[in-house]
Amino acid sequence: MSKEIVVSGIRSTGYLHLGNYFGAMRNYVKMQDDYNCYFFVADYHSLTTHPDPKDLRANVYRVVAENVACGLDPDKVALYAQSDIPEIPELYLMLNMLAYKGELEKVPTFKDKVRLNPDNVNAGLLTYPVLMTADILIHKGKHVPVGKDQEQHVEMARNFAQRFNHRYGEVFPEPYPFNFGSTLVKVPSLDGNGKMSKSENLNATLFLADDDDTIRKKVMKTKTDSGPTESNSEMPEYIQNVFQLLRLVSTEATLQSFTNNYNDCTIRYGDLKKQLAEDMIAFIAPIREKAKAMQADESLIQKILKEGAAKARVSAAATIAEARKAIGINYY
Ligand code: ADP
Ligand code: TRP
DSSP states (O other), X not given: OOOOEEEEEEEOSSOOBHHHIIIIIHHHHHHTTTSEEEEXXXXXXXXXXXXXXXXXXXXXXXXXXXXXXXXXXXXXXXXEEGGGOTHHHHHHHHHHTTOOHHHHHTOHHHHHHHHHOTTOOOHHHHTHHHHHXXXXXXXXXXXXXXXXXXXXXXXXXXXXXXXHHHHHOSOOOOOEEEOSSSSOOOOBOTTSSSBOOSSSOGGGSOBTTOOHHHHHHHHHTSOOOSOOSSTTOOOOHHHHHHHHHHHHHSOHHHHHHHHHHHHTTOOOHHHHHHHHHHHHHHHHHHHHHHHHHHHTOHHHHHHHHXXXXXXXXXXXXXXXXXXXXXXXXXXX
């Protein structure tokens, strides 16, 4: 039986962090043997904020290196840059004809961006979910491993796929967000305000490139309090967040021991944070070193991107031919 198709992308907007790892990349690595995987650097998506042209290349290379350092094997998957696949903007154009201004304006991520950057509300930002839909549908992707924050975008991709099929005949499958656990992951920021992110809240985000001391400093600043005064009391959200981070990188025994300390009111958050910092370092340091070494080898990264694009274009060309035909662009 042929393998099911998986598509996911990460924007090249900065250093990758623990949220990207646990929300997306951990699933990529787990899926690479059993699925037909297309993973890409969403460099077109990064253009909404007009990054300096000088920075694009290093940003894209870093995302590739960090993905490989996390265990992604470019021989098993197609790992490529979005801008190397011209069929993606072509499908994006077709889908834009089926996407309505009103529905795009209602997307919460769009509204957030408008609030944060009222002077840069460009059409690319508005149609961001349409480009994301093209990324997925160009390979007829069925599973989309993403974090919780992307759930709604994938739902829109599903709507656009249905709309295309309804109008032009059955071309696309309906894509769904994917996570190996039962729910999608949201890695909280260290200050308890929202999620870890590449572009916001930098001091409250643990990056895969952070050195040991930076990790220690950030973790020690995590918001806690003087501890519970009644046994088995409910955890405030910011304490739940700290335990969630512990759950990601520490052993079951460590987690259990601090949970017991919390429940019988003997918890010392200083000790918890020290342990969390060391466990984070043990997790991040090997990835950091591997990614650093790889970034020094530009020709290797170029080879990965070229081979990835060649694989991705085979599938993209087949899909776009089908989409053109379905629409009626079939003149010769
Ligand atoms: P960012 O939001 O940090 O700029 P991207 O938008 O490029 O990162 O997201 C790449 C992937 O990482 C997406 O699948 C997204 O859902 C996931 N992701 C980003 N931040 C988090 C987080 N804090 N927790 C879980 N997943 C996340
Ligand atoms: N929009 C995603 C994000 O901000 C990145 C992305 C672009 C993506 N295209 C995609 C994710 C296609 C999954 C599938 O995180």
